[in-house]
Amino acid sequence: MIENLISFSLKNRILVLMVSLILFVAGIYSVRTSKIDAIPDLSENQVIVFTEWMGRSPQIIEDQVTYPLVTNMQGIPKVQYVRASSMFGMSFIYIIFEDNVDIYWARSRVLERLNSLGNALPDGITPTIGPDGTGVGHVLWYTLEAPGMDLGEQRAIQDWYVKFALQNVKGVSEIASFGGFQKQYEITIDPNKLIYYNLTVPQIMASVNTNNNEAGGRKFEMNDVGYIIKTTGYIQSLKQIENIPLRTKNSISVLIRDVATVQMTGESRLGIFDYNGDGEKVGGIAVLRYGENAHEVIDRVKLKMEEVGRGLPEGVRFNIIYDRGELIEESISSIKTTLIEEMIVVSIIVILFLLHWRSAISIIIQIPITIASSFILLNAFDISSNIMSLTGIALAIGVIVDNGIIMAENSYKHLAIRQSELNQQHKLGGNQHAN
Secondary structure: OHHHHHHHHHHOHHHHHHHHHHHHHHHHHHHHHOOEOOOOOOOOOEEEEEEEOOOOOHHHHHHHHHHHHHHHHOOOOOEEEEEEEEEOOEEEEEEEEOOOOOHHHHHHHHHHHHHOOOOOOOOOOOOEEOOOEEEEEEEEEEEEEOOOOOHHHHHHHHHHHHHHHHOOOOOEEEEEEEOOOOEEEEEEEOHHHHHHHOOOHHHHHHHHHHHOOOEEEEEEEEOOEEEEEEEOOOOOOHHHHHOOEEEEEOOEEEEHHHHEEEEEEEOOOOOOOEOOOOOEOOEEEEEEEOOOOHHHHHHHHHHHHHHHHOOOOOOOEEEEEEEHHHHHHHHHHHHHHHHHHHHHHHHHHHHHHHOOHHHHHHHHOHHHHHHHHHHHHHHHOOOOEOHHHHHHHHHOHHHHHHHHHHHHHHHHHHHHHHHHHHHHHHHHHHHHHHO
């Protein structure tokens, strides 16, 4: 088999050179289009279901939310196992699929099961599928530098302007906000006043919900002009909440301010984000979508941040605190330097040992062709160019040239033996002619 292959290659040198050139060109194209990341993605093929029910204890969450969801998710095709975690006000379900399952097929199967829950969960509870990212998808972290601006305003800018703009970047699964305060209206009820006015908490909640709404009317035309009638009732200030009527007592309206105190506060937090000991910061995390090129996505996010930054209030700017792109570039640069150094060292050693430049070139030329061809396989199996894969290629350079050295040495040996036989035959022929 090997002898036939060698014989065929010797007889069809042009064909072999053309195939080698095609492999090299295809390999160079694969190098340019290969997905680049610093670390390999070894996370499990999973879909996360998140459910929020604030104010409930972990045991209630476990019994009324987590358990029904886990039992409903069991039996989905190609699922290895289902994990769950319950905490105060939140439930997390982790559905682990087989490695060869397409992530979007898995998400659609989970969504089908969620739609079939029916009345298994308490009223008002809506399970949500997590972002289509991976465990190593946090590729870029940033904060907002806003001197003199309170944390609530910064969080509002992040949630209602920056987040929506950056989520439109191709390859971004989610922009997760962190830090600061999420503004909310807080109504602190005095229980003694509730008793005095004969009111209940559900009545106050119903009054607030009813008065924070808009109602549509109808359209009518007058003087060839169409008018749309509607009532605007959305709450826009603390004073509007304070003036919401609850009931009438002795022909006098009882308002929210008579039984409660209304103020603007932040939502309860489980922690804070401190940066370098300089105080709290507000920012976000760009989460990479499954199967995307991390290096390209990071560059697109940075470009979009420059565009978004022009619309920020005066004095507000982005501060990137974690950028995997720098790690990727440093890793790739280090591996490139190592590959070049190894190619040079191997080439020098081959030339010194063989002392024949044509044989040395035939061996050295295998290195770029083999390395370029290996990227064809990396792309075919959807493996990113990361520290582990590139280091494996660097370690394999010795093996790449080893075969060529052995074959060249073997050829020299056989040529030397053949030349010795020819010289001996020539010597014997000369002796016979002399006799």
